Amino acid sequence: xxxxxxxxxxxxxxxxxxxxxxxxxxxxxxxxxxxxxxxxxxxxxxxxxxxxxxxxxxxxxxxxxxxxxxxxxxxxxxxxxxxxxxxxxxxxxxxxxxxxxxxxxxxxxxxxxxxxxxxxxxxxxxxxxxxxxxxxxxxxxxxxxxxxxxxxxxxxxx
Amino acid sequence: xxxxxxxxxxxxxxxxxxxxxxxxxxxxxxxxxxxxxxxxxxxxxxxxxxxxxxxxxxxxxxxxxxxxxxxxxxxxxxxxxxxxxxxxxxxxxxxxxxxxxxxxxxxxxxxxxxxxxxxxxxxxxxxxxxxxxxxxxxxxxxxxxxxxxxxxx
Numbered sequence: 001x002x003x004x005x006x007x008x009x010x011x012x013x014x015x016x017x018x019x020x021x022x023x024x025x026x027x028x029x030x031x032x033x034x035x036x037x038x039x040x041x042x043x044x045x046x047x048x049x050x051x052x053x054x055x056x057x058x059x060x061x062x063x064x065x066x067x068x069x070x071x072x073x074x075x076x077x078x079x080x081x082x083x084x085x086x087x088x089x090x091x092x093x094x095x096x097x098x099x100x101x102x103x104x105x106x107x108x109x110x111x112x113x114x115x116x117x118x119x120x121x122x123x124x125x126x127x128x129x130x131x132x133x134x135x136x137x138x139x140x141x142x143x144x145x146x147x148x149x150x151x152x153x154x155x156x157x158x
Numbered sequence: 159x160x161x162x163x164x165x166x167x168x169x170x171x172x173x174x175x176x177x178x179x180x181x182x183x184x185x186x187x188x189x190x191x192x193x194x195x196x197x198x199x200x201x202x203x204x205x206x207x208x209x210x211x212x213x214x215x216x217x218x219x220x221x222x223x224x225x226x227x228x229x230x231x232x233x234x235x236x237x238x239x240x241x242x243x244x245x246x247x248x249x250x251x252x253x254x255x256x257x258x259x260x261x262x263x264x265x266x267x268x269x270x271x272x273x274x275x276x277x278x279x280x281x282x283x284x285x286x287x288x289x290x291x292x293x294x295x296x297x298x299x300x301x302x303x304x305x306x307x308x309x310x311x
Contacts, residue, residue: 030295033210037294040214044204044238067235077205077237081214144299 001116003105008097009130009137011035013149016092019156024091027152031145032085032094038141039096040080043129046070050111050128052138071127079106097130191253191260193304197297198262199248202284205238209283210294215239216280241272241282 013031016024039049046055055071063069073079082103085096098104109117113126131137137145201208205215216239218226223236231243242248250266262285264270275281286292 034295036213037206037210037296040206041201041204041296044206067233072204072238074205074235074237077214077217077239080205080238081217144296147299148295 001112003108003116005101005104006097006099007104007108007111007130008095008099009132010093010095011145012093013145015149015153019153021091023152023156025087027149028087028091028094030148030152032087032096034144034148035094035096035137035141036083036085038144039083039129042141043080044072046072048128049137049141050131050135052140053128055127056125073110073127073129079103188253188255189308190301190305191255191262193308194260194262194297194301195251195253197300197304198251198285201297202248203238203240203242205240207283208293208297209286210292212283215241215282239282241284247272 011031013027016027019027042049042052047053048055055073057063057069058066058071066075079098082098082100083096084099085094086099087094098107107129109115109120109124110127111129111132113122114120114124117124128135136142198208207213207215217223218236218239225231226234226236234240234243247264247266247268250264250269251262252265253260253262255261264284269284271277271279272282273284273287283291
């Protein structure tokens with residue numbers, strides 16, 4: 001599989017259809033900020049935001065180069081700095097991920113274990129950054145988002 | 159000058175109705191304050207601003223990155239921007255309880271310089287100080303999670 005020019009996950013919250021467009025926008029911004037923050041926090045702990053599992057440790061050679069064993073996807077910081085989210089025009093969903101071509105390729109590579117890469121496939125371990133296909137974010141993240149939505153809906157009732 | 163913010167305990171309680179009373183006990187005993195400080199230090203050392211909407215801290219300047227690479231700042235790394243050099247600033251994070259509210263502040267004045275971007279420093283928000291600023295909700299979630307774990311013990 002070739003690395004995409006943009007690598008993102010689309011999240012469409014349920015139960016927000018009755019909200020006005022401006023309210024949906026506000027809610028999606030809250031969700032996006034929470035998602036981005038939580039992804040960065042988990043990755044910083046060397047933990048996948050998708051399956052919640054610890055990332056495989058760095059190879060001895062690479063660990064010696066960067067000065068630590070745990071994989072937190074930090075080298076120069078460009079990959080994680082580029083994590084961002086965008087809300088759809090109709091404000092019913094948001095895309096979170098990597099919208100810069102180079103960073104998208106890197107993120108895709110980590111998530112798939114460098115699938116399709118001429119020499120890194122099968123060598124670099126899979127470190128799931130974003131859900132793909134039918135995957136979802138892990139339950140901790142999903143619960144956090146559910147709370148945000150519920151709180152927002154409750155506040156809009158009163 | 160210390161930076162003070164308040165944590166809305168009523169809001170925290172709304173997430174933990176099942177442990178409301180014991181949460182108050184934890185708060186009274188100071189456990190919540192210590193947990194909040196630990197969480198904030200941990201988040202900041204990962205290069206993330208705890209203030210909602212601020213994301214990752216702005217990168218170090220090129221000249222500072224060169225100094226890091228030359229080893230002039232010990233084991234410090236180019237990324238993440240951990241706000242950690244001697245530990246003096248992050249170690250100066252304190253909390254106080256007044257009535258049913260928690261207040262957190264940095265005693266080290268360097269925190270204010272970073273928070274407001276004094277001199278040549280870029281703004282790196284360490285605490286929500288503006289009227290419209292708040293912690294990211296993840297901070298609340300982590301605090302509640304930590305307290306729930308403590309309550310189970």
